[in-house]
Amino acid sequence: MRRNYKARLVFPSIFHEYIFKKVDFKKDKKDLIDFCYLQKEINSKGLTKSNYGGWHSPVYSINNDNLISEYLKKGLGKSVFTTLKKTVAAKIEYWIMINSPNTYNLAHTHPNCHLSGVFWIKAPKNSGDLKFMNSLAHVNYAENNSYVRQFRNDTNVFDCFRYIPTEGHMVTFPSSIMHEVKPNKSRYDRIAVSYNINLAGWDDNFDNDESSSYIEKK
Template identity: 40%
Template sequence: MNILPVFPSLIIKEKIKDYDKYKDELILYSYQQQTLDPNGVKKSNNGGWHSKSRYANSQNPVSSIVINLIKSILNNKNVFKIKDLSKAKMQMWVNINKPGDFNIKHNHPGSDLSGVFWVKSLQKSGNLTFHSPNVMTQFAQINSIKDEIGKKLFTTPTIEIEPLEGVIVLFPSDLTHSVQKNNSDEDRISVSFNIDLRNCVN
């Protein structure tokens, strides 16, 4: 029997080299930003601190490290055919989830790619969960597939990714996702972003 996993949503993972060189600086910078704007904004976060989207276009430790990592991925000519990444528009913000905080299901309308870079995360600090866009229209069919086949072909109601420090994940902005409750004893810090690719692929 041939099974073709057609029209997949591509999720890209990459780990920054020598992350320990940058970790302390990024953690300190994140807390400094929270001190400057303690209220932040309310988005998908239930509890936790969500900064304003103001980091992509300024010189700071977050943007310099994360943007360079994004560029190294999207400029890979073996995978992408982006003509001029400098024309891409980007938003970027910092998240600090205390123990017990989580993010409800949401997506990122108005952009093409979204992603997250984990600055600080311990075990049980909250998996990134992707929700199948077909779970409503194909509910019975999805649940009729044996677990081992569904996991192999990513044909399941949800897919979970463990947050690992120094790892970045990129995904389609319309892919619904959530962040599970931080069940660790420390804060979980991440940098999230949106990328508009319309001006750099034509």
Template identity: 25%
Template sequence: MSDPLGPRVRRLFATPLIELDLPDSAALNAALVQVIAARRATHGGISRSNVGGWHSDTEMAQWGGEAGRRVALEALKACGAYTHDMGMKGAEPRFQMGVEMWANVLPAGAVNQHHAHGGALWSAVYYVDDGGDRDSGSLVLLDPRFPMNRMYSPDLVFAENGEMEETTVRIAPTPGRMVIFPSWLMHGVRPHAGPRERISIAINVVAIRARK
């Protein structure tokens, strides 16, 4: 039992990370595989943070069909539940939430370099296919305080109950799961090494001033 008069640790200013598993994701993912393959067959893709692989245009909310719309709506619903407008007066919202969405297809060896999403409020990734290897191709989130927390004593880190504080968090790709985080949080994807292509959908949720 801890000493009630002993030191207490309060962790301040946490970075929110939202994870949710979509119901009936097997059928949803099968439909997404088809619609992404169809788009890929007619569009060469663009180059952003990806090194290798195929990055679609950011208009998947328009060409993604019913399956794509469901992913977009799930992201909007989750982000809306964790967003509060401090200047809102009455019941009329001052902002509308919009999305830009794209598909990422990574063959073995492909990665996404670390980056953030300027101009957006929330960012999300939805996993369609882990490529047959959940131990590779993980999403890597960087501590936003880095390198400040390593500047003076790089070998000394905060520890509590024997657990050391980490400067990175890795999240394995899990089909049917959506991971949401603030758009300013630096993130990337480790090299994929599976026998199949790793397929995911990235989403930016943007706040747009509502028209009066």
């Protein structure tokens, strides 16, 4: 039957979600956690960025040989990188965030980056949702709030969107989207790896001399 009406989503924001195989993640979870706490021991002061409390590690290159780099390469290779042109190369940096009870991350974007993301390693219940803010929430407020709930659910037309952190899951999103991590209301640490991706080679003017700092997509 011909449909006379359809709602088409134009200019969407793309969130790339990837779930590691439960059996693989379960096997490596302790090693991943141990690695994070070891880094904290090595550099207990850490950095202060968007975090209000908690421990923010220094920034690492994905070319560092360790289990986290391995996970990020695999997760990105099987998600967002499957969607990129062959000529595109990616430079990836990441950091560890350990949010102890009652700590959180203030709203922020990731300037000078193209894509950003998170890989949850330890996420107890109520340890802080990741909340994204719709940059058009103000200008489209009346329209968005006029739609019935079902239509909003079907189109993701919300003022904000939350992810409940889930161990072994990754989400990659446009770096320009404002986001925050709600307070950790559990009694345990919440551990996540965040990352930034810079893309090059998407036009014909890519300087090959710069390519050495970019990794090959798997």
